[in-house]
Amino acid sequence: MRILRKLWRRYWLNIREYHYCNIFPSAKIGRNVVIGSYVEIGDGVEIGNNCKIEAQVFIPKGVTIEDDVFIGPCVHFTNDKYPKAKGEWKIWPTLVRQGASIGAGVTVRCGVIIGRNSGVGAGSVVLHDIPDNQIWAGNPARRIDSNWNGKV
Amino acid sequence: MRILRKLWRRYWLNIREYHYCNIFPSAKIGRNVVIGSYVEIGDGVEIGNNCKIEAQVFIPKGVTIEDDVFIGPCVHFTNDKYPKAKGEWKIWPTLVRQGASIGAGVTVRCGVIIGRNSGVGAGSVVLHDIPDNQIWAGNPARRIDSNWNGKV
Amino acid sequence: MRILRKLWRRYWLNIREYHYCNIFPSAKIGRNVVIGSYVEIGDGVEIGNNCKIEAQVFIPKGVTIEDDVFIGPCVHFTNDKYPKAKGEWKIWPTLVRQGASIGAGVTVRCGVIIGRNSGVGAGSVVLHDIPDNQIWAGNPARRIDSNWNGKV
Numbered sequence: 001m002r003i004l005r006k007l008w009r010r011y012w013l014n015i016r017e018y019h020y021c022n023i024f025p026s027a028k029i030g031r032n033v034v035i036g037s038y039v040e041i042g043d044g045v046e047i048g049n050n051c052k053i054e055a056q057v058f059i060p061k062g063v064t065i066e067d068d069v070f071i072g073p074c075v076h077f078t079n080d081k082y083p084k085a086k087g088e089w090k091i092w093p094t095l096v097r098q099g100a101s102i103g104a105g106v107t108v109r110c111g112v113i114i115g116r117n118s119g120v121g122a123g124s125v126v127l128h129d130i131p132d133n134q135i136w137a138g139n140p141a142r143r144i145d146s147n148w149n150g151k152v
Numbered sequence: 153m154r155i156l157r158k159l160w161r162r163y164w165l166n167i168r169e170y171h172y173c174n175i176f177p178s179a180k181i182g183r184n185v186v187i188g189s190y191v192e193i194g195d196g197v198e199i200g201n202n203c204k205i206e207a208q209v210f211i212p213k214g215v216t217i218e219d220d221v222f223i224g225p226c227v228h229f230t231n232d233k234y235p236k237a238k239g240e241w242k243i244w245p246t247l248v249r250q251g252a253s254i255g256a257g258v259t260v261r262c263g264v265i266i267g268r269n270s271g272v273g274a275g276s277v278v279l280h281d282i283p284d285n286q287i288w289a290g291n292p293a294r295r296i297d298s299n300w301n302g303k304v
Numbered sequence: 305m306r307i308l309r310k311l312w313r314r315y316w317l318n319i320r321e322y323h324y325c326n327i328f329p330s331a332k333i334g335r336n337v338v339i340g341s342y343v344e345i346g347d348g349v350e351i352g353n354n355c356k357i358e359a360q361v362f363i364p365k366g367v368t369i370e371d372d373v374f375i376g377p378c379v380h381f382t383n384d385k386y387p388k389a390k391g392e393w394k395i396w397p398t399l400v401r402q403g404a405s406i407g408a409g410v411t412v413r414c415g416v417i418i419g420r421n422s423g424v425g426a427g428s429v430v431l432h433d434i435p436d437n438q439i440w441a442g443n444p445a446r447r448i449d450s451n452w453n454g455k456v
Contacts, residue, residue, distance in 0.1 A: 190342050235356075
């Protein structure tokens, strides 16, 4: 069953998965996605088409990623604002809009929206919503520039 | 032998281990602990009961974790203040007290104590001891609030 | 073929590899190197002799590491300044000079040089070149001390 799912992802959806990934069966992943090694994609996560997810990324339940998003190595999302080992907990949803780029080692607090074509600098900690077409960086992340797309 | 240890952890201690964990045989782990994928728990580490350890956590030799502790994804502890590739090295012990919660992507410098029921915000870098019942965040982590427990 | 490469690394080069590593065949690794669990070493990376690389490190194409370098757990290098999911991209090379020590959880932006015997504090984000024999820390990393080597 697991093998069949893997083949379906590989040949039908054209998803390139590297070593030791852990993708929950209920995760919905689009076409032409690249997924690096040691990535965990949790229960019910939705990922759009043409995304590139680097190694060691952690995406738990409650996160939605739209099309054409880049996620750098060691980026980790969260889904609980006040986590505890015991007791009830609720999920704060997180949304990454189309075309956004998240740099290496970024921590994204749950409940935020990262806007279209925006960029997050490496090593940042995102605590607030990021509007479209802006570049944010730092701990906590603040706006440092606009028009990320112009730079190559 | 490895399989037996795994079965013992699973059915006797009720430890739920996800994929690709690497737990050293000399680590002492309590009951009802959840351990996420890609977690490395080093030589001689002690972990209490009812802890929840998320994916991609690194816990080296010298770290002690008491009961009911939450450790978010990609948290990494250290055990050497001035690490070098060559030569002698000594271990600075680190202690996480009962009921503490450590957010995603936190780096904990060796030699600190994280107090009872205290919380560390996501993406922080802990360089100093954290007293009981306080919330710390930032790089380096500073006190930002008290009474983490009241918030849910 | 993969097994042969592994044996060659183990017994000829004396490389100690832990579990679930992912080392690209084109990576050139020196003698007496220790490589922790969950480490990905990418295409064409060069690593010198006597290095110690801790768990969960990500080293992509374009990075060169000289001899006697310590790399702490969860350090991630990058190779593209303005990453995007689609389109062309170029590689900015990164160099870590002989004897440097990089602390746990550090993010290194591409295109920098980390100097001889310098040190980077845990949890830092390196955006600029670091001269020889200095200690840098913070986000972004700044000089906090000199003469790392004197401290043990």
